[in-house]
Amino acid sequence: MSRLIPELKSLVMLAAPVSLTQLCLVGMSATDVAIAGQAGTLELAGMNLGANTWNMIIFFFMGVGFATQPLIAKHYGARNDAGVKHQLHQSIWMCFALGVLATLVVWACAALFQFAPFEDDMRTIAQRYLLAISFCAIPITLIPAVRGTLEGMSLTREVFIVNFLAFLLNIPLDYILVNGLFGLPRLGGVGCAWATVALMWLVMIACWLVIHRHGAVREKRLFHRFEAPSIPTIAKTLRLGLPIGVSIVIELSMFAGAGMMIALFGVVQAGAHAVAITVASMSFMLYMGLGQGVTIRASQFLGAERPDDAWYTVKTGTAFNLAIAAVICVLFVLFAEPLIRLFNDDPAVIQLAVVLLYFGAAFQLADSLQVAVICALRAYHDTSSPPKYQVVAFLIFGLPIGMALAFGYGAPSLTGAKGMWFAMVVSLFIVGLLLLWRLATRAREVAV
Incomplete structure (x- = not known):
């Protein structure tokens, strides 16, 4: 117990801003759902269809950049400033190229939507959403490089402040663009x-400025020369990052x-699915934030050649x-x-979404376990x-x-959205237990 309390305190101080940052990001999505939902169920459904497609694409490319965080943290734990600087520069090169590629993929998907068997109005809104949001593919793929650098050096509070301000700005900006205030056209869900x-774009630039000007890292001159x-460093980062991107895509594919x-x-x-998954995602971001705190702290311990302390942090x-x-x-x-x-006042949507959220309650334990173990790995x-x-569990x-x-090929009470949510619960329990076994095995290998 004498060791547990200090460890929890250190972990929470590091991870709490990361969790709050994740909540800010999902809060922006929740704001989108709430304001688009007030504009009508059709706008909500069309926006959610476009957002699901966007998330499938962009989180893969962002996931590759997530490798920056443990790599920077390990250099930082080893007090290797030259390694931190080198990794940051190479991650930026890699992530910029990924952003360009992501833009092209989103444009292609928007064109292919023309052949999808969705209702015409819903499909049109989704296409317009994809074409609009593609213009932030480059900054959003660069963010893991600059944000991962800050978090790897334990500057998690500064990352939270930047994202919290973005969350606050998103509320009035969504409302203005969705409803067409101040003489602007009414854009509906596409306004989000x-x-x-x-x-x-603002978040990416702000993180860049923090690295350049923050007192704790200014003397490191991380952007100098x-x-x-x-190629070797980018290849190493890709080897670590590509499986992260694939892992995210597999989970999102579910x-x-x-x-x-x-x-x-x-x-x-x-609409009911969009609302229920938004509420459930808020808790996921707490688990993700704490898990990333474990990634940072355990990576720093491993960089300092303290594997026993790293394993204690993981547990x-x-x-x-x-x-x-x-x-x-x-x-x-x-x-x-x-x-x-x-998030919604449509009685039919509320009735179904409440049932879906009961399933969401059921997979909280499994969801928290699998994300914590993935971050530890x-x-x-x-x-x-x-x-x-994940391929086994989800696909x-x-x-x-x-x-x-x-x-309808099963229980009559689990048709439609309820059947899909039941399957998500089963999948999360399978993958959570399998990953826990792998983590214990990997920790023993490193210790030996």
Whole structure:
């Protein structure tokens, strides 16, 4: 106990701003859902269809950049300033190229939507959303490089402040663009995309300025004499980052794929799914933030050649994540309807979304476990294991089970959106347990 309290305090001080940063990001998405929902169920469904597609694409490219955080943290723990600077420069080169590629992929997907079997009006809104939001693909893929550098050097509070200000600005900007105030055209759900474009450019520039001017790192002159691309370092970063991107895509293919499948059942089911997944995602960001805190702290310990301290951080952080999930599970059950009403006032949407949120309560423990273990594995530079287990859990079990139930080939009470959510619960429990076994094995390998 004498060691537990100081470790929890250090971990929380590092991870709390990361969790709050993640909440700010999902809060921006929640604001989009709430304001687009007030503009009408059609606008909400169309925006959500476009956002699901965007997330599937952009989170892969961002995920590759997430490798920057543990790499920088390890250099920082080893007091290797030259290594920090070199890694930052190479991550920026890599992420910029990924941003250009992401833009082209989003444009291609918007064109292919013309052949998708969705309702015409909903499809049109989704296409316009994708074309608009593609203009922030470059800054949003660069953010993991600059943000990961700040967080790897324990400057998590500064990252939170930047993202909190972006969250606050997103509220009035969404409202103005969605509803067409001050003489601007009424853009509906597409207005949320343009708000995101403006804010992601600002966040990227702000993080860049913090690295350049912050007193704790100014003397390191991390942007002085910017290095040319180094193929070996970029290749090493890609080897670590590509599995992270693949892992995120596999998980999103379950959640965003479920959203696209649910959209086939009409705007009410699509709207209910959008609201329920938004509420459930808020808790996920808490788990993700704490997990990233574990990544940073454990990476710094491993860089300082203190593997026992790294493993203690992993155990403490994972247990704390599970404890938070248990509390949130109870809150979702007790306050499901009030939470849903914050985002939509359509009685049909509310009725279904409340049921979906009960499923959301059921997978809190599994969700917190799998994200905590994935983040811990990143500290040990094992990013290739999660995609393997996720393929089994999400694609081999989850999607087939969800599709069968959704289309009526199973329990009559689990058709449509409810069938897809039941499948997500099953998938998360499978992958969480498999990853926990892999983490214990990997930690023993590093210790030896």
